[in-house]
Structure formats: structure tokens, C-alpha cells
Amino acid sequence: MKFLLFESFIAPTLIITLCYTGVILFTLFTFMIYRWLRLRLQALQFDILSLRIRLVITVGAVLIFVFIQLCWRVAAEMFLAYFDMHDALMSNRNKEERQ
Secondary structure: OOHHHOOOHHHHHHHHHHHHHHHHHHHHHHHHHHHHHHHHHHHHHHOOOOHHHHHHHHHHHHHHHHHHHHHHHHHHHHHHHHHHHHHHHHHHHHHHHHH
């Protein structure tokens, strides 16, 4: 009810929802790109590359995927921390005004 009167932000709930939605969508998007690249690389005879090169490409892709997921989570947590700080400061200000 507080957010209907603009006494509180709806943003934390929205940020958490967007964070999880982004993780799911990014994972699906990454999988679609992987499948598309796999089809294109088969046409370029990706299978003739040595096992070591394929392993380096695969490990690199997984590390990039994990790094981007981590950055997405950190960005969401920064927004959450901002809104928590704002709520705390506003509640302190309201307490001081009442005194």
C-alpha cells in the first residue's frame, strides 16, 4: 500500500523480477546463438580443429557467459542497495521531522 502513495519504491521488487528474467532470457539467447554458431561452424568444418583449440574456445565461451551473468547480478544488487539506502535515509528524515 505504501508504494501506491509513493511513500515507498516499487523498484526493489521490479529489479529482482527483472534480474531473474534477464538471467533466464540471457541464458536462452546464449543457447540460441550457440546453436546458430554451431551450425555455421559445421559448414566451416569446425570439426577439423584440434581438440585443444576447441577446448579453449568452449572454456572461453563458458567464462564469458559466467562473467556476464555475474555483472548482471552485481548491477541489480547495486540498484537494490541504492533504493535501500534511499529508504533508510527517508525514514531517518521522517523520524527527525516528527521530533
